[in-house]
Amino acid sequence: MTDYDLIELAKQASENSYSPYSKFKVGAALLCRDGTVFLGCNVENVSFGATNCAERTAIFSAIINGHREFSKIAVVGMSDGKIKDFTPPCGICRQVLKEFCGSDFSIILFDGKNTKTLTMDEITPNWFSEF
Numbered sequence: 001m002t003d004y005d006l007i008e009l010a011k012q013a014s015e016n017s018y019s020p021y022s023k024f025k026v027g028a029a030l031l032c033r034d035g036t037v038f039l040g041c042n043v044e045n046v047s048f049g050a051t052n053c054a055e056r057t058a059i060f061s062a063i064i065n066g067h068r069e070f071s072k073i074a075v076v077g078m079s080d081g082k083i084k085d086f087t088p089p090c091g092i093c094r095q096v097l098k099e100f101c102g103s104d105f106s107i108i109l110f111d112g113k114n115t116k117t118l119t120m121d122e123i124t125p126n127w128f129s130e131f
């Protein structure tokens with residue numbers, strides 16, 4: 001599974017986005033260490049706080065199916081049917097990803113032309129881990 005394969009799956013996942021408020025369709029494709037892929041899209045709600053992001057949808061789908069070891073995730077955001085910029089995970093998704101993903105986990109972003117790969121350590125410096 002190449003990064004571009006994963007990006008293509010993330011694009012397909014964005015087509016199922018429920019985003020009547022932002023009109024911003026986000027798709028994610030999460031690759032498990034065993035090769036299984038779980039897709040996610042953003043699911044908005046009129047009570048905006050109840051909205052779930054594509055990344056968390058993918059992670060939660062994987063968890064409910066018994067998967068907890070992941071190697072990478074591709075995330076794309078579509079506006080007016082086009083990818084216009086990189087769509088990095090929000091703060092809540094970063095925290096959720098950190099719960100299950102180690103330092104070698106990669107976050108693959110795509111702006112329509114180029115890819116950008118971030119590491120878990122880059123997106124979660126000084127993260128909350130102990131209480």
Ligand SMILES: [Zn+2]
Nearest residue numbers: 053089090093
């Ligand atoms: Zn998010």
